[in-house]
Amino acid sequence: MKKLKLVMVGNGMAGVRTLEELLKIAPDLYDITVFGAEPHPNYNRILLSPVLAGEQTIKDIMLNDVDWYAQNNITLHLGKEITRIDRPRRTVTTADGLQVEYDRLLLATGSTPFMLPIPGVNLAGVLTYRDIGDTHAMIEAAAKYRHAVVIGGGLLGLEAANGLMLRGMDVTVVHLMEWLMERQLDRAAAKLLQQSLEAKGLKFLLQKQTAEILGENGRVSGVRFKPAPGKEGETLPADLVVMAVGIRPNVKLAESAGLHCNRGIVVNDTMQTFDPRIYAVGECVSHRGIAYGLVAPLFEMAKVCANHLAHLGIARYAGSVTSTKLKVTGVDLFSAGDFGGGGDSEEIVMSDPVAGVYKKIVIRDNKIIGSVLYGDTVDGSWYFQLLRDAKNISEIRDHLMSGQSHLGNLGHQGQNSASGMPDEMEVCGCNGVCKGTIAKAIKEKGLFTLEDVRKHTKASSSCGSCTGLVEQILASTIGGAYAPVAAKTKTVCGCTDLTHEDVRLAIREEKLLSIPRTMEFLNWKTPNGCASCRPALNYYLLSTWPHQALDDPQSRFINERAHANIQKNGTFSVVPRMFGGTTNAAELRRIADVVDKYKIPTVKVTGGQRIDLLGVKKEDLPRVWEDLAMPSGHAYAKALRTVKTCVGSEWCRFGVQDSTQMGIDLERTFWKMYAPHKVKMAVSGCPRNCAESGIKDVGVIGVESGWEIYVAGNGGIKTEVAQFFVKVKTAEEVLEYAGAFLQLYREEARYLDRTVHYVARAGLDYVKQKVVDDASNRKALYGRLLYALSGEKDPWLERVESADKREFEMLNA
Amino acid sequence: MNNWKNICPLDAIPPLGARVVRNGDIDIAIFRGRDDHVFAVADRCPHKGGRLSQGIVFDNKVACPLHNWTICLDDGKAVAPDVGCTQTFNVKVEHGQVFLAAPNRSSSSNAAAEFFPPLKEAI
Ligand code: SRM
Ligand SMILES: Cc1cc2nc3c(=O)[nH]c(=O)nc-3n(C[C@H](O)[C@H](O)[C@H](O)COP(=O)(O)OP(=O)(O)OC[C@H]3O[C@@H](n4cnc5c(N)ncnc54)[C@H](O)[C@@H]3O)c2cc1C
């Protein structure tokens, strides 16, 4: 089949990202030709500021080198500007007369810097700040001249001013408005910013309108401002003027081809222009009336556009919420959404001018709609995430200002701020990755997302407790280009564009019963998934259709396949179940015999009130289980682990309830229960709480008049105290409420969410409504759990009776 | 010079699963990948020696059970950003039987010594 011809005009960040996305999903559909007016392959434009500041080189910021185009069979024309599109004939023509045909055309022409219409802008030494050429010109000028004037106190102007100052120039920023960055900052934050930039050596002239640029011998020599009425206009000497007063979508070419433009090239939600063969992405477009000037929205557009170019036709772009970070080393500033407030919105403000910290959160209808942070931006990405998710913050409102760390999201060694960490300090304790390594990878490899960083550095890819720190490093290194993925749209993994919720819904509605069928029905992008999605799918199938769905052992992690925990040297550990932490002489004697017989090197009492036999050979597992004659402790599974108990009223002088028996009953009822993640419970016989019920998924505390139930605690990576759920009178009620809560979690949580994560997302009120307030729903949930558990076998006994030899035995050569 | 040995019937390896062959000092993992392709690699992750045979297999790759490195089964190489390589062996399927070109024992222990430092803990 002859390939379709795709031509792209504009070799910048949005266009090339679209090609990358397209090549991922439809590598062979098009013959691709690219025209770029600049003489360079695609580079990371936002990092021009660190280049100007001398912190990076042009080489560091290249995203796709010429080889990348060659490897992907893309014909690349550098330094060639397209000046004409002939839509009837479907051709484009360059300034020097080269003509190429297209079946699909992609416009990604970016923006052009705006020049004030005043006399003198054509003098030598008057520059704008947009590309490598401009950056070089500024670096050269800084080496030769002394006085620079930057017109425009927005993000670009300040970054240019900072760079020129670091290169030794005497820099004055001239701004028309009352305060700096007025589109991103309120007055208070802007004042703090101005002070700290002044302390670095920049000068500012606010509320000044430039009237004219003065010249001598064809080169700029100064600027003159518009006079106050009746006065002479002041002047300021300058050997270099950088005009940073704004950008305009570059629509020249599109307009000349008769495409509908309104500020930008008008596109619909599929990134299509008014000519269905022509798509447009990036800063040049106007989508639902908005033209964006940051890269995060461009990446979302690129994904959608690629989807349609690949004829998949399912993606929609619905606009973006953006955030900004100023990339001036040593200045911490973050702004997102509508920070002006007004109307029916409320503001929470914290201001400490002496410490140089200012924070403002704007709230409407219990949702964050904007925020400005200065001096302490640690929680910027958290607020931004809450904003994008439109999350109801009424429950955490009191803690918002103290930040996410206050909610227990601390890094290791108590670190909660990446900015204060030295480069050699470890960020990821699991994989030993330092701050410097992460920042370097972000810059050199052009990483934009948390996923990218995980893939390239491994940081935050294991236990995840350093995710907050990594996000901060991302945000401070790439500025506003960092957009945390909205939790609602988080896909299962790279094998699909669907969310966990989408997949669960399809499994339920379509009654899907096996992994291959599910992947086929949902158009999985990979032939047999990956190590992330397969275990999740397996769980969703089994929990939705108990007794019907097909279990796939090969989609389970080895521990759940071998029913034992793999150890670092390839041996396994065996943890037999001791209901409620109780045992007896016969069991202990059998354990001792097994240890001797199979020469088990280590016997350890676990933190979960039972005994761990460590270092068992895989081949020995079935016989160890047989000789133990004790049920599986599921210490290896995403399932109910232990129900810890204290001695309780049977023996303890304080005990008011029989906590041991309650624990045994809970464990006997729910053992063999698989779940999105492991589940731990505890029962204490009085509020002294010796079984640590306050940090369990379900914690029960005996009181004189009955039992208190707490849910969604966690004692692991981030310790989370369980929340009070309900108080009940009888042991039967404890079973029913606990069971219904767990079933709701089993049915609704994402795979690998502990209860704490699920409840944080769903909201405790919602969970209470389903389980506590609605008695018939509670009984239905509990009934579904009991049905799922009915007939479930002890996995060890099952294998002792008929082990599939393939699972445990070696072959011989 | 291939020294083919019949190891087992293909059916003895679960689809998207693995079995282990002990060959002298070195354990070789035989994988059954996508579309019944069969691969043989040393059962030792280039990271910290994890048993690859115990990992989840997908698309002719395996995710190591210890720290989730992904290893390509056809060339034994770790998928970027990780770097490392585990030894591969020739293997083929004929008439439903799996044949391994097992290095003979003495040379295999040399090969093993070359590729892997001796294991500290006994397996
Ligand atoms: C054996 C034991 C340590 C011990 O010697 O005491 C243990 C051992 C492991 N824990 Fe644990 N944890 C053990 C009690 C705990 C506890 C304490 C408790 O249960 O009261 C906690 C904190 C409580 C909690 O989970 O809320 C705990 C929090 C973790 C976590 C963090 C979970 C979290 O959501 O934050 C992990 C990592 C994970 O699951 O992803 C983990 C993972 C592990 C793994 C499975 C690591 C692994 O993937 O190989 C270890 C398996 C060793 C093995 O082969 O047996 N272990 N682990 C304890 C077994 C208890 C049992 O009888 O089943
Ligand atoms: C100094 C600086 C700092 C920035 N900092 C940030 C930041 O911190 N965070 C953030 O999110 N964003 C930042 N931005 C904005 C960000 O760089 C842009 O949003 C992004 O580069 C836009 O991508 P694009 O592909 O739409 O346009 P561009 O990357 O500008 O690409 C358009 C390309 O098309 C070429 N072109 C135009 N017309 C034609 C034609 N007719 N024929 C051939 N080629 C043509 C242009 O030469 C250009 O190379 C910054 C920008 C600058 C300049």
Ligand code: SF4
């Ligand atoms: S037992 Fe738990 S805390 Fe100890 S090393 Fe293993 S995972 Fe870490």
Ligand code: FES
């Ligand atoms: S040993 Fe294989 S990933 Fe660490």
